[in-house]
Amino acid sequence: MKRIFGIAVAALLALAGPAAAQGVIGVGTMSQGTLSYTTGSVIAQMMNERLALQARVQPNSGESTLLPLLNSGELDFAIANALEAAEAYEGLGMFAGRRLENLRVAAVLYPxxxxxxxxxxxxxxxxxxxxxxxxxxxxxxxxxxxxxxxxxxxxxxxxxxxxxxxxxxxxxxxxxxxxxxxxxxxxxxxxxxxxxxxxxxxxxxxxxxxxxxxxxxxxxxxxxxxxxxxxxxxxxxxxxxxxxxxxxxDNLLLTRADAPAETVRAVVEGLAAHREALIAGFPLFRGLDPDALVKQGLRVPFHDALGAR
Structure with missing residues (x-):
């Protein structure tokens, strides 16, 4: 991660200004009580308390609702696993005939x-x-x-x-x-x-x-x-x-291809910088590797701001 971004935490907080100016950042998840909801809630809390961003969790009934909302721009980030994301991006499974080509990966969260x-x-x-x-x-x-x-x-x-x-x-x-x-x-x-x-x-x-x-x-x-x-x-x-x-x-943090680059960078660097706070909120974040938030082998491309395809 240091090699990929090379951005100090102080600089990230400065970048948060323009992102916050866009209004509340929507973090989409599955319904309350799910692993997805808990994961998104902890990330949104980190964004609010540590990155000076305004974020709000928006629970949905399932990936068939959640991912189209992200693709269309009604959400800024979303939690989904690698298979759900790949099928949505490629138009397979429940997404047959309706590819969500605007989806991008922001970070690999945990296995x-x-x-x-x-x-x-x-x-x-x-x-x-x-x-x-x-x-x-x-x-x-x-x-x-x-x-x-x-x-x-x-x-x-x-x-x-x-x-x-x-x-x-x-x-x-x-x-x-x-x-x-x-x-x-x-x-x-x-x-x-x-x-x-x-x-x-x-x-x-x-x-x-x-x-x-x-x-x-x-x-x-x-x-x-x-x-x-x-x-x-x-x-x-x-x-x-x-x-x-x-x-x-992998469980993933997804975003959109047109999401502001400074916001995506700030959030991804925040995941790396505040791993212990994430673990305190949800133990599965012990599986988060700050040096492997971007990885090869996913069918959904990473956001351009992360320097990976």
Whole structure:
């Protein structure tokens, strides 16, 4: 980050003047109570308290509403993951036929980890062992989640044809199907409260994927922004008895191609300069790397102000 920008924090505060003069900066998120909302709220607080910008969180019902608002200029920034952003930018999935070409990445925030979970009593520990077992899938109300599932299965060396799909509208509904005995494994975010809720009645075990170049290649064939990361055995990581390789991808701060360059620079440098304040507001910001806020390999281009394409 220092090499990319080379701007002192004092200079950034000076740059905030013109940005603030444009009025309140809208930071779009998913609905209250979501990871997206908490992430955006902490960033908006940082902008208000540390950068002398006027920012306000604007929650929305989902990415199909949120990202078009950013694209059209009704929002200035938004929180979305790398898959949601890529599908919107390229006109895929729920955005088929309506590319949002004005979207740009402002910063990579932190990794998101997802995995398949099985009953601890079943004695399986890897995704490869899910052949012929019932696995939650479809996720008709959640757009891109099925792509993530297919990538996670591929990393374990299996496909949907190798398992018995258990159709479900959402990851939460799928977890309930697992508890009810209608599925042998369910797909969810690692460390999520819902996994702990399931574990309270039906003890679970996270299923490892293969951590190899070959597995990564299979992931990238389905999900170019996906990668393999370790889920640590730590408080709050329900079902993780030992460090376990799982599917990961990035949560992003998005902006618009026409967003003022000085505002984008100020916010991105603020993320790097005030990382500890962000962590105090939301622990997942421990995954924020000040030297990797801009990275290669995303389908959505970075804002021109950041010197990356």
């Amino acid at each position: 998101l980890r997802v995995a398949l979970f099985a009953r601890a009593a079943d004695g399986i520990s890897t995704v490869a062992e899910l052949r012929e077992r019932r696995v939650t899938s479809g996720f008709s109300a959640m757009g891109s989640v099925d792509t993530l599932l297919k990538a996670a299965l591929a990393a374990g060396g299996v496909t949907l044809d190798d398992v018995r799909p258990a159709p479900t509208p959402s990851v939460a509904a799928g977890a309930d199907q697992f508890v009810d005995g209608r599925a042998d494994a369910f797909f969810f975010a690692v460390g999520a409260a819902k996994v702990s809720e399931v574990d309270a009645t039906t003890p679970v075990r996270i299923l490892a994927i293969e951590d190899s170049p070959e597995a990564l290649a299979r992931v990238r064939d389905i999900f170019p922004e996906g990668y393999i990361a370790t889920a640590p055995a730590a408080p709050g990581m329900t079902g993780v008895a030992q460090p376990t390789p799982v599917l990961a991808f």
